[in-house]
Amino acid sequence: MxxxxxxxxxxxxxxxxxxxxxxxxxxxxxxxxxxxxxxxxxxxxxxxxxxxxxxxxxxxxxxxxxxxxxxxxxxxGGKKGNVTLYSFDGKYKIVRAISENIRFDERLQAAKALIDECLKDWTASASSELKAIVNGAFDADKHGNISTGKILSLRRLDIKDARWLKAMTAIGEAIQVVGSKAYIRVYERIGDTDQYKQIPLDLAAVAL
CATH class of the missing domain: 4.10.280 (MYOD Basic-Helix-Loop-Helix Domain, subunit B)
Known part of the structure; x- marks a missing residue:
């Protein structure tokens, strides 16, 4: 010793x-x-x-x-292994959720270059709102991280320009799954409503 x-x-x-x-x-x-x-x-x-x-x-x-x-x-179950189970009377439900941690590789920069070309050509016709959405998606936080949610939201925009579509393909191919976390959440239905409240298993969320 x-x-x-x-x-x-x-x-x-x-x-x-x-x-x-x-x-x-x-x-x-x-x-x-x-x-x-x-x-x-x-x-x-x-x-x-x-x-x-x-x-x-x-x-x-x-x-x-x-x-x-x-x-x-x-x-x-759904994609990524997510599944929801209900009790027979519907009073309780249990959700198993798989949350993936994703990052983008260097192909994201290629996508940004293509998007910049589109915005440059669309200067006269593109709305200021669209420009703000696109440019904001690539803004990094104070830690230098880019919001994956904002980047992926660009793929939901209904734009048919071939360069834009190519950029969206590049974004999809740039996605790299670097890890995942599995969660179990337990819920109880609130009265006769269709709403559920989560049964807290987190110490900070437990009522005193």
Whole structure:
């Protein structure tokens, strides 16, 4: 064992690594230390429970989707593995969602060049709103990141110019999936309405 990590009997170690005699520690400091460590212990226990729930929920949903697919000889769920399951009475629903983290490679610059050509030629006819939408899509935030949502929204514009269509193709080919995250969200229907409220599994969202 590393001797540097051994705290002698009768001493506490402070945040700077200094050893403080127990009889020199104020009662309020002892009480604070006890409170913090007790809450940390409970937090680890709760985190482990959430981990067990998450792993079990993903496994159960995957098993059900497979069962349903085998019974009806068809794929269940939407694109990217998203699926929503309802209780028989419709009171509850569980959503399994896969969120992809995407980036654009160098082909995005080729798309921007083609779009710039279009805007240059359309100076007389293009509306200021269209120019603002296009130019704003390529604006980077303070971290130098470009909004994927704004870039992809350009593909929904109904423009038939061949250069524009080529630029949209370049944007599509420039998409690179660099990671994904899976989520499970649980909802309860609000009364007799068609609206659902999410059952919070996030500590910050739990009501006091």
């Amino acid at each position: 590393n001797e540097q990590n051994v705290i002698p009997a009768g001493y506490w170690q402070d945040a700077k690594g200094a050893l403080i005699p127990e009889d020199k520690i104020k009662p309020i400091d002892r009480a604070r230390d006890e409170l913090v460590k007790e809450l940390v212990k409970k937090s680890y226990e709760l985190s482990e429970l959430l981990g067990v729930f998450k792993r079990q929920a993903f496994a159960d949903i995957a098993a059900f989707v497979q069962l349903s697919a085998e019974e009806y000889d068809a794929a269940v």
